[in-house]
């Protein structure tokens with residue numbers, strides 16, 4: 001057991017709906033503890049003191065934490081603030097765990113990566129879907145060659161809780177998210193890239209605000225968090241009440257993607273379905289896989305014999321059930337981040353991949369708002385690409401945290 005003297009000292013920036021993620025890193029005496037928090041809302045800081053202890057350092061402005069001794073911070077704030085906050089902490093030599101999406105523009109995402117490189121400070125982006133049991137099982141099936149060489153990936157995303165999750169606060173505003181194709185889609189664009197082993201080169205998208213724009217009942221909920229208004233009885237979608245005063249993002253979007261390894265993919269997102277889950281199919285030269293369910297009781301079916309419709313797969317693989325939020329992926333990703341801070345081990349997530357998820361989401365939004373024009377995704381500067389490829393192979397990060405050993 002690691003003694004309390006060696007605990008990593010961590011901060012949490014943003015104490016809203018998602019901040020419970022950081023609680024998974026609060027293990028005083030067992031390697032890591034939350035020692036500081038920042039949020040402009042006083043009640044949230046006071047509540048954090050109850051969770052993390054009376055000696056917690058509390059700030060309403062993140063700059064007040066730049067000069068205290070911290071080994072890392074969790075940035076769990078609205079997306080539009082990610083880049084500025086990350087750059088300030090990285091420049092101060094404080095390692096950063098940043099929630100997805102990395103940023104809301106490609107320029108901002110690139111600036112975060114540049115700052116991590118120039119300061120030599122560890123950067124980690126919280127793409128927790130790479131740790132979900134169903135995505136890992138799909139990846140295993142692909143890497144074993146069970147469906148041959150992958151040629152196409154299609155993801156249908158039924159965002160059944162969309163009205164509650166994305167249309168009652170800042171998520172509904174372009175200026176704060178760019179689009180939901182980026183905000184929510186960043187998860188799946190990243191998984192498509194990860195399963196395909198490539199990044200999007202060119203794309204074309206369509207979408208509109210089909211349903212939620214019609215609802216006139218609006219309210220400012222900035223003093224609440226999503227858990228305060230979430231209810232499955234808010235149904236059907238047009239019966240929703242108290243939507244954000246401004247809604248200028250789309251609730252329905254589809255994008256076709258051409259990857260740099262010639263794999264063709266498609267991602268479809270709808271925020272007013274009755275059910276909330278994702279359905280992927282991956283088609284290869286020797287078969288096809290598809291997930292049914294993406295959490296408890298999920299199955300991956302694999303077909304590799306020719307036939308007409310068959311409900312049963314040639315193989316049916318049960319997705320393992322793990323306890324904890326997001327199918328256990330939150331616990332796993334926090335464990336990986338803490339290991340990364342301690343030893344600089346290879347990570348399943350990657351700042352470069354996170355940047356391509358942003359660049360693809362931004363390009364898709366541009367295409368969608370221009371009526372489906374084909375848009376090319378800008379490449380990351382080669383020196384940044386090489387830096388992040390190399391960094392996991394060196395002891396650079398390990399050296400930064402010698403003081404904790």
Ligand SMILES: NC(=O)c1ccc[n+]([C@@H]2O[C@H](COP(=O)([O-])OP(=O)(O)OC[C@H]3O[C@@H](n4cnc5c(N)ncnc54)[C@H](O)[C@@H]3O)[C@@H](O)[C@H]2O)c1
Nearest residue numbers: 014015016017018038039040076077078079081099100101
């Ligand atoms: N990976 C996942 O599965 C997952 C799930 C949910 C949310 N998220 C991400 O987590 C982030 C936060 O989402 P949320 O739902 O908790 O939002 P939220 O609105 O509930 O909470 C955000 C908090 O940040 C605070 N804040 C705003 N600006 C700040 C600043 N400059 N400095 C410090 N605090 C500031 C707000 O007061 C609020 O308490 C988003 O980027 C979202 O995409 C990820």
